Amino acid sequence: MTSSGSSFIQDWLTLFGAITAWIKIQCANSALIRASLKTENRTYNCIGTVLAKNGCWSFLKGGFVLDSPSNLALLLFQNSDDRDIDITIDSSSLQPFTDQEWRFNQQFMINTQRKRAVTIHVSDQQGNRLQGAVITIN
Template sequence: MRPAIFGETATGFYTPGFLLKNLTVGNFYCFSTWIKIQGANSALIRASLKIENRTYNCIGTVLAKNGCWSFLKGGFVLDSPSNLALLLFQNSDDKDIDITIDSSSLQPFTDQEWRFNQQFMINTQRKRAVTIHVSDQQGNRLQGAAITINQVSKDFPFGSAIAHTILGNLPYQNWFVERFNAAVFEN
């Protein structure tokens, strides 16, 4: 992908981005790019997607530090077709800084490809092979023993976006904590 420059600000800064053509409804799109900033010690850089009738304001973010390359990865799924779309990278607080992008990619996946890759990652990254030996009190192996295993904790973050209404709502908090160990607030 070749970057383009969109929208000069009053102070002479530009918004880097990409012009995307003929995006397909229902496909999963994953993108990545390296970001470097100048003009601030650090900044939260936000990727947004503008299509003909809609704007997706935050489809990926990275906290970039001045003069260092930071990796931004994100994704989106369209619910309506798009002949032209703009993938833009901007400072989330709208202050003018110089943003440089490099080594960018955009990869479409069908639902079937996405689910296959998802299952592959679960099987190779999250599941582990175990060997269980059942023995009696003297240490002799018991053949054909029936056992039950329950997962009691997770080694990886598993979460969801939550609304601000969770604050002060104890039943919702308890329900959430039973199921997740990570959270982010919705817009």
């Protein structure tokens, strides 16, 4: 979803979400840009940040878990120190996830990124590899 302003409206019916957006600023050398989400019931003040530099595109990425479902949400981008600057947003995306999709992705990341095969080689005191050595890890 693309927006020429600093906010857009998105129908929202799920509890998990990810946000991405390309951010460019003017009128400041650099600024910490914060994405916030306002729902019918609550405001989530920081769901993603990026340190943007004047005239350069910077990639903002973040995520959130809603306390309760909402039919409507407002996504806001602002300078974290509330100075007035021009913010341009392109290729912004608010991606909803079901609980099942979130858990599947979480388990996938655990299995592929955190759990990796390890080969252990056993050596004697002189550094010579011992053939047929067995290591048991409990």
